[in-house]
Amino acid sequence: MTTYLRLLPEQLPEIAEWIANLNKQNTHHIGFCGTDASALLNDFQEDFIQDELTTLVGQFEQDQLVGLIGFDCDDETAEVWGPFHLNHSVSDSVALWQFARNEFSELQTFLFFLHAENTAQQQVMSEIHADFRGKHLYYVRPRDGFDSSRDSLTYVFQDADQEALLKMHSTEFPDTYYDTQTLINRSTSPDHLLLMAKLDGASVGYAYVEKAPDEHSAHLEYLAIAPAFRGQGLGYRWLSAVLAEVFTDERVQHVTLTVSTDNEAANPLYEKVGFQKENELWFYKLGQ
Known part of the structure; x- marks a missing residue:
């Protein structure tokens, strides 16, 4: 017998272990979820x-967890x-998705990040009519060896x-998940950084970073x-300066970022600064 249930907070430690083990396999991997159970539990x-x-x-068969979906919500949008x-x-998976979407009818926009080898869930995206928005590389830059x-x-x-900031952000990222005001609002968190670059009195760049101290990491959202x-x-110079600012926090041991595989200008720059693929x-979007 198949049942679908909203999970309880007291079930989270077990769920974190379940996802951590599954997400270590490329054919199951969902982007940004991680493979560390303690970090997942904190999230x-x-x-x-x-x-x-x-x-x-969760989807259960005879009380055994066989499927799971979660929504990291921000107003009407969810990763x-x-x-x-x-x-x-x-x-x-489609049946699980349909049940979960009905449970959270207030959500209007959904963002999915699937590993390139997770072909089963890529088929699910086709079934639910999610739009394929492009391929992204996930980079990691360790603290070691950074000046x-x-x-x-x-x-x-x-x-x-x-x-x-409004001019640069709306020009560089016109169709993105955080608009300018959201960046400003989120930057009030002590673990979020909204940085500006100024040269000879002119604003020449910006960057937004979200730190996850319990995971010893930070994610470069925009630059x-x-x-x-x-x-x-x-x-x-700007990317190096941003990394230097982030690494002043001793809790951060590595910085991550995602970038389109088509971004031929930026990708060599990230690798030059020490980011590793x-x-x-694969990024999919459903809704406005």
């Missing part, structure tokens, strides 16, 4: 608890953790920078140089 406790339940839904399914069953000398180019976002200042060697993720 669940911070972002997946809603009142007395969680935003995780989807899953669907995970032990048996690679496309039909079962953390700080650069005068860098400073923390101030209210006076709002117009410059850009204004078009008028490209071709001057600022890209390498770890996974290829």
